[in-house]
Amino acid sequence: RPCRASARPAANVHPKMACVTVRTLAGRVLAEVTPVPETVEALKCELEERLGTAPALQRLVPQGSAKVLDDADAISPEGGAFVLIVDETPMFTWDHAGNPDRDMLCIEGNHVRCPEIRSDFVNVLTCEPVRRGQHYFEFHMHFIGDEQWCGVMSDPKQAGRFTSGRRLHAWAYYAGRMRSGSPNIIDGQAALHALGHAVVPFKKLRPEGDVIGMLVDMTIGALAFDLNGELQGACAIKTETPLWVFTHVDTSRDHVELKKPSLQDAPPENLKALTGALLEISRGQSLCYRPFGGMHDESEGGSESEVGSESEVGSDSEMGSEVRGGSDAAHDSCGD
Numbered sequence: 001r002p003c004r005a006s007a008r009p010a011a012n013v014h015p016k017m018a019c020v021t022v023r024t025l026a027g028r029v030l031a032e033v034t035p036v037p038e039t040v041e042a043l044k045c046e047l048e049e050r051l052g053t054a055p056a057l058q059r060l061v062p063q064g065s066a067k068v069l070d071d072a073d074a075i076s077p078e079g080g081a082f083v084l085i086v087d088e089t090p091m092f093t094w095d096h097a098g099n100p101d102r103d104m105l106c107i108e109g110n111h112v113r114c115p116e117i118r119s120d121f122v123n124v125l126t127c128e129p130v131r132r133g134q135h136y137f138e139f140h141m142h143f144i145g146d147e148q149w150c151g152v153m154s155d156p157k158q159a160g161r162f163t164s165g166r167r168l169h170a171w172a173y174y175a176g177r178m179r180s181g182s183p184n185i186i187d188g189q190a191a192l193h194a195l196g197h198a199v200v201p202f203k204k205l206r207p208e209g210d211v212i213g214m215l216v217d218m219t220i221g222a223l224a225f226d227l228n229g230e231l232q233g234a235c236a237i238k239t240e241t242p243l244w245v246f247t248h249v250d251t252s253r254d255h256v257e258l259k260k261p262s263l264q265d266a267p268p269e270n271l272k273a274l275t276g277a278l279l280e281i282s283r284g285q286s287l288c289y290r291p292f293g294g295m296h297d298e299s300e301g302g303s304e305s306e307v308g309s310e311s312e313v314g315s316d317s318e319m320g321s322e323v324r325g326g327s328d329a330a331h332d333s334c335g336d
Contacts, residue, residue, distance in 0.1 A: 145251025197284030
């Protein structure tokens with residue numbers, strides 16, 4: 001949530017210029033804050049301004065204590081010393097409270113299931129987005145009933161049941177359709193799906209047991225996907241806004257577990273791929289098209305100029321069986 005005014009008015013500053021000193025566990029001084037903030041929440045906002053660490057990831061402990069302070073706790077006007085612990089758990093915890101269709105979801109920390117699903121799908125996001133730095137995530141696919149998309153998105157309003165997988169404004173590993181042998185990278189074959197394009201084929205997942213790895217670098221603006229440690233591809237991402245990690249569940253048996261290992265656990269090839277030749281998203285096939293002719297209007301996910309030209313979608317000879325491989329119903333719109 002937005003940070004509010006973080007400090008007492010200057011008139012209320014302690015005569016000896018009291019301050020709050022914030023250190024790491026090792027004792028290194030991170031910040032000295034004057035005037036003294038009134039609450040822990042206000043101090044976290046000040047630390048966000050100085051250090052770039054989101055308040056939701058901050059855990060503040062009084063020096064010499066073991067108690068993590070609550071946001072509403074007051075800070076003495078005389079200041080004091082605190083230890084800052086960065087807890088990234090919200091970055092790999094699925095957001096139940098903020099999902100408009102939470103009544104269909106069963107979320108236990110980093111596990112999401114949907115035994116009560118009553119819609120075609122539900123997009124599920126993490127509690128906190130990726131804002132800066134390099135991060136490695138793993139999607140443990142305990143069960144995929146039909147299709148799955150796993151990746152990052154910039155618009156948290158896509159949470160819930162109203163934005164289908166092929167309409168997502170996102171960068172995602174499309175797992176493929178479990179009961180299909182189609183080579184179509186729009187519907188059937190696994191692929192990189194990004195910003196309305198099916199870009200290149202990826203290795204298709206099995207219904208159970210595979211792990212999608214995702215390395216995100218907000219500094220250089222790139223991400224790389226792997227499957228069970230095998231690099232699949234890397235592409236550019238936008239870094240002007242935070243990116244939420246997401247998954248897309250669409251059957252009552254689906255079960256996805258999200259983990260955040262250390263960067264040292266990321267496959268070396270993923271790290272190399274971020275600074276290599278990135279896949280060009282704009283050259284991919286449009287995810288909105290009609291297989292037997294006709295164009296989509298803007299209400300169906302794009303204008304004719306966006307989805308209809310061969311320069312964007314490719315000619316029949318270029319796309320071959322990839323265009324004709326999926327079901328007619330699925331291809332008649334941008335939906336699942």
